[in-house]
Amino acid sequence: MKTAGRPTVVLVHGAFADASSWAGVISRLQQNNVRALAVANELRGGAYDGARLAALLHDLEGPVVLVGHSYGGVVIAEAASRASNVNSLVFVGAFALEEGESPMDLLGRFPANDLGSALVPMALPGVGDAEETWLRIDESAYSKVFAADVDPTRAKVLAVSQRPILASAFDEKAGPAAWRTVPTHHLITAADEAIPAEAQRAMATRTGGTSTEIAASHAVAVSRPGAVTAVILEALKD
Secondary structure (H helix, E strand, O other), X not given: OOOOXXXXXXXXXXXXXXXXXXXXXXXXXXXXXXXXXXXXOOOOXXXXXXXXXXXXXXXXXXXXXXXXXXXXXXXXXXXXXXXXXXXXXXXXOOOOOOOOOOHHHHHOOOOOOOHHHHEEEEEEEOHHHOEEEEEEEOHHHXXXXXXXXXXXXXXXXXXXXXXXXXXXXXXXXXXXXXXXXXXEEEEEEOOOOOOOHHHXXXXXXXXXXXXXXXXXXXXXXXXXXXXXXXXXXXXXXX
């Protein structure tokens, strides 16, 4: 149900990035007098991360436009199925999954790229000191796989400040597909070496949402913040 009032754009980063990746987008939204909030995504799995995001949304007044990058698309869909104030969803080079589908299920339907071979597992203590496997991108491969059109000096900074993701998050089955009931927009990154453009196009077709395509890497929010902002401004009209 469409919610009235001044909207808030909530930006959700994905794996191998952090909230600072939205800096260029936030500054442009603020120049357009749009209220924006970038959240820290724990990257533990769609249900867990989505529930935490939904709790945050309950404390916001007015409508919300949820924007997810990469794995963040899983999280915004999970949150939107739990919150009543989401007016639209924006998937930025992101997963828009069907209920019961996992990121690995989706990627497995398309030719493999270099992301899998670039991932480095890390064994870290989890709840109750049970060992958990987390994944990060090898620093030497980060620019090619994630940020090919980002200035090399900045890409090196992104590589060493990336946040790892719990390995099991990629195999977790998605909850209800919020895009079936919430207006949806896609920014497809045609030069993406993480989520293939072909997969993004298929998801955009499946959701029936509007889509814009740009020749950009997976790190499009960093390399092309103006293009990301333009799609968000369109979503604010929903």
